[in-house]
Amino acid sequence: SGLYAEIHPWWKKLYDQVMLSEQYKTIPELLNTSPLTIIAIVLVGIGIYFFFHRSKDKWYVDVPLRGYIQPWQTALTLAVLSTLSYISVGMPLGITTTYAKIASMLENIALPGHVAQVTFFNSLPLDLVHPQSGALMKGGAGPDFDMIWLIQFPLIVGVVLGSFFSSLLIGEFKIHRNIPGKQLLMAFIGGIILALGSRMTPGCNVWHLMGGLPILAIQSILFTIGIIPGAWLGSKILKTIILSS
Numbered sequence: 001s002g003l004y005a006e007i008h009p010w011w012k013k014l015y016d017q018v019m020l021s022e023q024y025k026t027i028p029e030l031l032n033t034s035p036l037t038i039i040a041i042v043l044v045g046i047g048i049y050f051f052f053h054r055s056k057d058k059w060y061v062d063v064p065l066r067g068y069i070q071p072w073q074t075a076l077t078l079a080v081l082s083t084l085s086y087i088s089v090g091m092p093l094g095i096t097t098t099y100a101k102i103a104s105m106l107e108n109i110a111l112p113g114h115v116a117q118v119t120f121f122n123s124l125p126l127d128l129v130h131p132q133s134g135a136l137m138k139g140g141a142g143p144d145f146d147m148i149w150l151i152q153f154p155l156i157v158g159v160v161l162g163s164f165f166s167s168l169l170i171g172e173f174k175i176h177r178n179i180p181g182k183q184l185l186m187a188f189i190g191g192i193i194l195a196l197g198s199r200m201t202p203g204c205n206v207w208h209l210m211g212g213l214p215i216l217a218i219q220s221i222l223f224t225i226g227i228i229p230g231a232w233l234g235s236k237i238l239k240t241i242i243l244s245s
Contacts, residue, residue, distance in 0.1 A: 001096070001099045001198075002100070003196065024218065026217050028216060067166060067172075081093065090132075093210050094155075095204060095207075096195075098148060098156060103141075115143060126139040126146075
Protein backbone atom coordinates (compact mmCIF):
# COMPACT_ATOMS: atom_id res chain seq x y z
CA SER A 1 0.00 0.00 0.00
CA GLY A 2 2.90 2.32 0.72
CA LEU A 3 4.42 1.47 -2.65
CA TYR A 4 1.17 2.32 -4.42
CA ALA A 5 1.18 5.78 -2.83
CA GLU A 6 4.37 6.53 -4.75
CA ILE A 7 2.91 5.55 -8.15
CA HIS A 8 -0.59 6.95 -7.50
CA PRO A 9 -0.21 10.02 -9.78
CA TRP A 10 0.82 7.77 -12.68
CA TRP A 11 -2.00 5.31 -11.99
CA LYS A 12 -4.55 8.14 -11.72
CA LYS A 13 -3.68 9.29 -15.25
CA LEU A 14 -4.07 5.75 -16.58
CA TYR A 15 -7.30 5.33 -14.59
CA ASP A 16 -8.80 8.46 -16.15
CA GLN A 17 -7.90 7.26 -19.66
CA VAL A 18 -9.48 3.79 -19.34
CA MET A 19 -12.55 4.81 -17.31
CA LEU A 20 -15.65 3.32 -18.93
CA SER A 21 -18.04 5.97 -17.66
CA GLU A 22 -17.94 8.81 -15.18
CA GLN A 23 -21.71 9.29 -15.32
CA TYR A 24 -22.96 5.74 -14.77
CA LYS A 25 -21.68 4.01 -11.64
CA THR A 26 -24.38 1.34 -11.20
CA ILE A 27 -26.45 -0.90 -13.47
CA PRO A 28 -29.72 0.92 -12.58
CA GLU A 29 -28.10 4.24 -13.55
CA LEU A 30 -26.83 2.74 -16.81
CA LEU A 31 -30.27 1.34 -17.70
CA ASN A 32 -32.08 4.43 -16.33
CA THR A 33 -34.42 2.32 -14.23
CA SER A 34 -35.33 1.82 -10.58
CA PRO A 35 -32.86 -0.23 -8.51
CA LEU A 36 -35.80 -2.22 -7.14
CA THR A 37 -36.59 -3.51 -10.64
CA ILE A 38 -33.08 -4.85 -11.22
CA ILE A 39 -32.82 -6.26 -7.69
CA ALA A 40 -36.19 -8.01 -8.07
CA ILE A 41 -35.01 -9.69 -11.29
CA VAL A 42 -31.74 -10.77 -9.64
CA LEU A 43 -33.56 -12.09 -6.55
CA VAL A 44 -35.93 -14.17 -8.67
CA GLY A 45 -33.03 -15.77 -10.55
CA ILE A 46 -31.02 -16.43 -7.40
CA GLY A 47 -34.12 -17.67 -5.58
CA ILE A 48 -34.78 -20.29 -8.28
CA TYR A 49 -31.13 -21.40 -8.11
CA PHE A 50 -31.19 -21.79 -4.33
CA PHE A 51 -34.57 -23.56 -4.37
CA PHE A 52 -33.18 -26.07 -6.88
CA HIS A 53 -30.16 -26.75 -4.67
CA ARG A 54 -32.33 -27.15 -1.59
CA SER A 55 -34.67 -29.58 -3.36
CA LYS A 56 -31.64 -31.67 -4.39
CA ASP A 57 -30.33 -31.74 -0.79
CA LYS A 58 -27.39 -29.54 -1.78
CA TRP A 59 -28.11 -26.82 0.78
CA TYR A 60 -25.59 -28.33 3.17
CA VAL A 61 -22.03 -29.19 2.15
CA ASP A 62 -20.66 -32.31 3.80
CA VAL A 63 -17.17 -31.28 4.89
CA PRO A 64 -15.42 -33.28 7.65
CA LEU A 65 -13.63 -30.28 9.16
CA ARG A 66 -13.97 -28.98 12.68
CA GLY A 67 -15.38 -25.47 12.84
CA TYR A 68 -16.69 -25.54 9.26
CA ILE A 69 -19.56 -23.11 8.69
CA GLN A 70 -22.06 -23.83 5.93
CA PRO A 71 -21.84 -21.40 2.95
CA TRP A 72 -25.44 -20.20 3.31
CA GLN A 73 -24.89 -19.47 7.01
CA THR A 74 -21.71 -17.57 6.21
CA ALA A 75 -23.45 -15.59 3.47
CA LEU A 76 -26.36 -14.70 5.75
CA THR A 77 -24.04 -13.58 8.55
CA LEU A 78 -21.95 -11.42 6.21
CA ALA A 79 -25.11 -9.90 4.72
CA VAL A 80 -26.37 -8.92 8.20
CA LEU A 81 -22.98 -7.42 9.14
CA SER A 82 -22.80 -5.47 5.88
CA THR A 83 -26.32 -4.14 6.40
CA LEU A 84 -25.48 -3.06 9.95
CA SER A 85 -22.44 -1.24 8.56
CA TYR A 86 -24.61 0.67 6.10
CA ILE A 87 -27.07 1.61 8.85
CA SER A 88 -24.54 2.58 11.53
CA VAL A 89 -21.72 4.10 9.46
CA GLY A 90 -23.38 4.96 6.15
CA MET A 91 -20.82 3.03 4.08
CA PRO A 92 -19.93 -0.63 3.44
CA LEU A 93 -17.24 -2.60 5.25
CA GLY A 94 -13.68 -1.97 4.13
CA ILE A 95 -10.10 -2.26 5.38
CA THR A 96 -7.64 -1.34 2.61
CA THR A 97 -7.38 2.41 3.20
CA THR A 98 -6.31 1.74 6.79
CA TYR A 99 -3.56 -0.58 5.49
CA ALA A 100 -2.29 2.40 3.47
CA LYS A 101 -2.73 4.59 6.56
CA ILE A 102 -0.57 2.23 8.64
CA ALA A 103 2.07 2.36 5.89
CA SER A 104 1.99 6.18 5.96
CA MET A 105 2.27 6.19 9.77
CA LEU A 106 5.37 3.99 9.66
CA GLU A 107 6.88 6.00 6.82
CA ASN A 108 6.08 9.24 8.63
CA ILE A 109 8.40 8.26 11.48
CA ALA A 110 11.47 8.32 9.23
CA LEU A 111 10.38 10.56 6.32
CA PRO A 112 7.72 13.03 7.53
CA GLY A 113 8.62 15.60 4.87
CA HIS A 114 8.17 13.07 2.06
CA VAL A 115 4.85 11.81 3.44
CA ALA A 116 3.55 15.38 3.56
CA GLN A 117 4.25 15.73 -0.18
CA VAL A 118 2.73 12.40 -1.35
CA THR A 119 -0.56 13.15 -3.13
CA PHE A 120 -2.25 9.90 -2.15
CA PHE A 121 -1.57 10.40 1.55
CA ASN A 122 -3.11 13.88 1.38
CA SER A 123 -6.32 12.89 -0.40
CA LEU A 124 -9.66 12.48 1.42
CA PRO A 125 -11.62 9.58 -0.12
CA LEU A 126 -14.04 9.70 2.82
CA ASP A 127 -15.96 12.96 2.84
CA LEU A 128 -19.64 12.51 3.65
CA VAL A 129 -22.35 13.34 6.14
CA HIS A 130 -23.44 10.57 8.51
CA PRO A 131 -27.03 9.68 7.52
CA GLN A 132 -28.32 9.30 11.10
CA SER A 133 -26.44 11.89 13.16
CA GLY A 134 -25.62 14.42 10.45
CA ALA A 135 -21.97 14.46 11.57
CA LEU A 136 -19.30 15.25 8.98
CA MET A 137 -17.09 12.23 8.32
CA LYS A 138 -13.68 12.83 6.74
CA GLY A 139 -10.62 10.64 6.41
CA GLY A 140 -7.88 9.35 4.13
CA ALA A 141 -4.69 7.34 3.94
CA GLY A 142 -2.55 9.98 5.65
CA PRO A 143 -0.89 9.43 9.07
CA ASP A 144 -3.82 10.82 11.07
CA PHE A 145 -6.29 9.22 13.48
CA ASP A 146 -9.39 10.21 11.51
CA MET A 147 -12.77 8.63 10.68
CA ILE A 148 -11.16 6.09 8.33
CA TRP A 149 -9.11 4.80 11.26
CA LEU A 150 -12.13 4.79 13.57
CA ILE A 151 -14.25 2.84 11.09
CA GLN A 152 -11.79 0.39 9.54
CA PHE A 153 -9.16 -0.35 12.18
CA PRO A 154 -11.62 -2.14 14.54
CA LEU A 155 -12.58 -4.38 11.61
CA ILE A 156 -8.92 -5.31 11.01
CA VAL A 157 -8.52 -6.09 14.72
CA GLY A 158 -11.72 -8.14 14.58
CA VAL A 159 -10.48 -10.18 11.62
CA VAL A 160 -7.21 -11.00 13.39
CA LEU A 161 -8.75 -11.74 16.80
CA GLY A 162 -11.62 -13.69 15.23
CA SER A 163 -9.19 -15.91 13.34
CA PHE A 164 -7.06 -16.33 16.49
CA PHE A 165 -9.92 -17.37 18.78
CA SER A 166 -11.44 -19.59 16.08
CA SER A 167 -8.17 -21.51 15.81
CA LEU A 168 -8.05 -21.83 19.61
CA LEU A 169 -11.61 -23.15 19.81
CA ILE A 170 -10.97 -25.94 17.31
CA GLY A 171 -7.50 -26.69 18.70
CA GLU A 172 -5.55 -25.75 15.58
CA PHE A 173 -3.54 -22.75 16.81
CA LYS A 174 0.17 -23.32 16.33
CA ILE A 175 3.24 -21.12 15.86
CA HIS A 176 5.26 -22.37 12.89
CA ARG A 177 8.99 -21.68 12.94
CA ASN A 178 10.41 -23.64 10.03
CA ILE A 179 8.41 -22.17 7.17
CA PRO A 180 9.77 -23.08 3.71
CA GLY A 181 11.54 -20.20 2.00
CA LYS A 182 9.50 -20.73 -1.16
CA GLN A 183 6.30 -20.24 0.84
CA LEU A 184 7.60 -17.04 2.46
CA LEU A 185 8.62 -15.67 -0.94
CA MET A 186 5.24 -16.46 -2.51
CA ALA A 187 3.43 -14.88 0.45
CA PHE A 188 5.56 -11.74 0.15
CA ILE A 189 5.01 -11.43 -3.62
CA GLY A 190 1.31 -12.19 -3.22
CA GLY A 191 1.01 -9.53 -0.51
CA ILE A 192 2.54 -6.88 -2.77
CA ILE A 193 0.27 -7.82 -5.68
CA LEU A 194 -2.77 -7.85 -3.39
CA ALA A 195 -1.91 -4.46 -1.88
CA LEU A 196 -1.33 -2.84 -5.27
CA GLY A 197 -4.46 -4.41 -6.71
CA SER A 198 -6.67 -3.34 -3.82
CA ARG A 199 -5.52 0.27 -4.16
CA MET A 200 -5.77 0.32 -7.96
CA THR A 201 -9.28 -1.18 -8.10
CA PRO A 202 -9.77 0.71 -5.71
CA GLY A 203 -11.03 -1.55 -2.93
CA CYS A 204 -10.55 -5.11 -1.72
CA ASN A 205 -12.83 -8.13 -2.01
CA VAL A 206 -14.59 -7.08 1.21
CA TRP A 207 -15.42 -3.65 -0.21
CA HIS A 208 -16.58 -4.86 -3.63
CA LEU A 209 -18.35 -8.11 -2.72
CA MET A 210 -20.06 -6.84 0.44
CA GLY A 211 -20.40 -3.19 -0.53
CA GLY A 212 -20.49 -2.58 -4.27
CA LEU A 213 -22.09 -5.81 -5.49
CA PRO A 214 -25.32 -5.45 -3.44
CA ILE A 215 -25.93 -2.01 -4.98
CA LEU A 216 -25.05 -3.37 -8.46
CA ALA A 217 -22.01 -1.12 -8.91
CA ILE A 218 -20.49 -1.69 -12.36
CA GLN A 219 -16.98 -1.51 -10.93
CA SER A 220 -17.75 -4.25 -8.39
CA ILE A 221 -19.41 -6.47 -11.00
CA LEU A 222 -16.28 -6.24 -13.17
CA PHE A 223 -14.19 -6.98 -10.06
CA THR A 224 -16.26 -10.10 -9.38
CA ILE A 225 -15.94 -11.28 -12.99
CA GLY A 226 -12.16 -10.86 -12.74
CA ILE A 227 -11.76 -12.53 -9.35
CA ILE A 228 -13.22 -15.85 -10.58
CA PRO A 229 -10.43 -16.72 -13.07
CA GLY A 230 -7.96 -15.10 -10.68
CA ALA A 231 -8.97 -17.45 -7.85
CA TRP A 232 -8.72 -20.42 -10.23
CA LEU A 233 -5.22 -19.39 -11.29
CA GLY A 234 -4.25 -18.81 -7.67
CA SER A 235 -5.37 -22.33 -6.71
CA LYS A 236 -3.20 -23.79 -9.48
CA ILE A 237 -0.17 -21.79 -8.28
CA LEU A 238 -0.89 -22.86 -4.69
CA LYS A 239 -0.95 -26.56 -5.61
CA THR A 240 1.95 -26.63 -8.05
CA ILE A 241 4.41 -24.28 -6.32
CA ILE A 242 3.63 -23.99 -2.62
CA LEU A 243 1.99 -27.27 -1.59
CA SER A 244 4.34 -29.29 -3.79
CA SER A 245 7.20 -28.39 -1.44
